[in-house]
Amino acid sequence: MIELHRLRKTYPGGVAALDGVDLHVAPGEIYGVVGRSGAGKSTLLRAVNLLERPDSGTVRVAGQELTALGSAELRAARRRIGMIFQQFHLLSARTVAGNVALPLELAGVARSQRGGRVRELLDLVGLSDKAGEHPARLSGGQRQRVAIARALATDPAVLLCDEATSALDPYTTVEILHLLRDLNRRLGLTILLITHDLGVVERICDRAGVLDAGRLVESGPVGGLLGEPGSALSALAQAVR
Amino acid sequence: MIDLLLPATGETLHMVGLATLFTVLVGLPLGVLLGYGPAPVRPVLGAVVNVGRSVPFVILMIAVIPLTRALLGTSIGTAAAVVPLTVGAIPFFARLVEGALRDVDPGLTEAGHAFGATRVQIVARILLPEALPALVRGLTVTAVALVGYSAMAGVIGGGGLGYLAIRYGYQRFETDVMLATVAVLVALVQLVQFTGDRLARRLDRR
């Protein structure tokens, strides 16, 4: 579903944030990327929908080569890729329903069709009763639910999560992870997430990779990697325990 | 005295009201272009705005007289004063607009791009609505400045409270008219600021 091929990205300062990354995420899979701060995790995730354009290499999502698209086609392709963020990035001026409706408006969905779809989405994340609230009046967990509903509005095949639970307490984190797992199963949603929390990987990821200085030094099934004493993932697990 | 103050206050409100309206109509899009216009346009507009902002209002008032004549056929009177007021306020307000848009959390713009928004959509559906409280505050500052400048425009025959203060207070030594004029100006500024602050607070949902 997501195929990254030999991605390279060097920022103007000379830092090689991505140093030849190959990564395949299968349809319906939850893939987690871990790595220390500055390893290039965010750069990698942002390269998938080309918020960060790599210097070289190709990005394919759902069979479509994004790196070969013009700007209008890229915008259309981005509607098939949802994204959620550590700081939620909800619009403060809009209500919960208004936030969820945003991607529909951007895609030109008629007003008459937006209402029903928004209700459906809020129902999906369990926030039907908050439709008229403004995000400032919600808890962190509720805000991330709104962000998830918004990300799914245009029915994407893929969801990108940039440290989606890092601003949440442990209980809320578990709640959001359950929701993601549930959406993954019910909708067949492919999820690529980055995190510095190994617990997140253990809890919901099918496969995981370790990024170090812009290189994917390891990639495989979570259980396998953690069971293998010499793996980078188990070394990381040892270090945090 | 009321007979003098009332029409003069009306004239000032007329001048400031119209000038504020035209300033928004031109300054808002100009501010958007300053911050988010096509790359080659931005520095050009920026330079023009800087020139506009560096000319002192007294000089600007005189410099735009030909423009006022061309537009209205005369360069004296309340309506004519609207032209220099607007020309002076546009670059000022445009910079405030630009700043208000730049202060919007870049994460929101990023989210917009992630959802496939065009540049125009990002401005119209994300930046402007999110910046609305700041825009209202900027407009309040501009309107208050316009009240002050409108008094100055009165000196060159613009009418309004400034004209009254000069003609009666200064030229005829009627100090009480002068003081009453200043009192009305103070009250006007307080009112504009109070209303603007309230509106901005009400719009701010953060």
Ligand SMILES: Nc1ncnc2c1ncn2[C@@H]1O[C@H](COP(=O)(O)OP(=O)(O)OP(=O)(O)O)[C@@H](O)[C@H]1O
């Ligand atoms: N816009 C930028 N300009 C210059 N350098 C950048 C930029 N963004 C990231 N970098 C650098 O690129 C490297 C990778 O950054 P990235 O944000 O991808 O790391 P990360 O793994 O997400 O880190 P963290 O866990 O702290 O979020 C870092 O060295 C960082 O300093």
Ligand SMILES: [Mg+2]
């Ligand atoms: Mg990061």
